[in-house]
Amino acid sequence: MDERNLAVISIASVTGLFAFYNFLDHRKVITDLLKRYIPYLFKNESIEFAGEKSTGILFTGIIPFIIFVLILDIEPALLGLTVGKFTEFWYLYLLLPVIAVLSSFFISKNPVIQAGAPRLRLKNWELRHLLLTVACWVIYLLGYEFLFRGILWFTCYNAFGFWLALGINTVLYSAVHLPKGKFMAVGTIPLGILFCLLSHITCSFCLAFLIHVCMASAIEIFSLYHNPEFHIRFSKSSK
Numbered sequence: 001m002d003e004r005n006l007a008v009i010s011i012a013s014v015t016g017l018f019a020f021y022n023f024l025d026h027r028k029v030i031t032d033l034l035k036r037y038i039p040y041l042f043k044n045e046s047i048e049f050a051g052e053k054s055t056g057i058l059f060t061g062i063i064p065f066i067i068f069v070l071i072l073d074i075e076p077a078l079l080g081l082t083v084g085k086f087t088e089f090w091y092l093y094l095l096l097p098v099i100a101v102l103s104s105f106f107i108s109k110n111p112v113i114q115a116g117a118p119r120l121r122l123k124n125w126e127l128r129h130l131l132l133t134v135a136c137w138v139i140y141l142l143g144y145e146f147l148f149r150g151i152l153w154f155t156c157y158n159a160f161g162f163w164l165a166l167g168i169n170t171v172l173y174s175a176v177h178l179p180k181g182k183f184m185a186v187g188t189i190p191l192g193i194l195f196c197l198l199s200h201i202t203c204s205f206c207l208a209f210l211i212h213v214c215m216a217s218a219i220e221i222f223s224l225y226h227n228p229e230f231h232i233r234f235s236k237s238s239k
Helices: 003-027 029-037 044-071 090-107 127-160 162-175 182-202 206-226
Strands: none
Touching: 003 029, 003 044, 003 127, 003 162, 029 044, 044 127, 090 182, 090 206, 127 162, 127 182, 127 206, 162 182, 182 206
């Protein structure tokens, strides 16, 4: 397929899939299914959080993989689904996640961040809630970064070159965060640029994914630590 046509399909996929994602998530379609089949495992707040992330991985990971890899028959490595230049930049895979976690400690002190983190709004947290949170972020962000720093970045880069690809990725990445507020939409711009640069130099979205997971999970956990409204305990309690 022509590189420009493929890039246009990737841009249309991002906009269309996120529209469907927000549509279904707002109506809690998958959340209702989870409540129907696992109503006794977690509280409603936990199921709603898992439902949101499950909807996300469906529209940012599973469906894009089906479209581009299975239907369009694009080699996964051309979409960043590869280890890339890991052996050349292995030190970044060690250093940058550590920096992400450390910076998250201070970011999580921000009242604006604490207003939305942790996303799982439980007053009393147990070990299983921490594990659920990290697992959901890992699964969700795997698809998220595959779509943005994998499919969208590499198809646009091959078709339009570095700068236009960077602009398209940054604008769309910021735009999909608008429903979460202007602060979040603007705040994603430098992070989105960084993730594109890392994907570009490593020829893979894996480093961006690793950093994003570390940052998202750390902000959730540190927000619990900094906010006195939440409590972490490992004794048995209500679900």
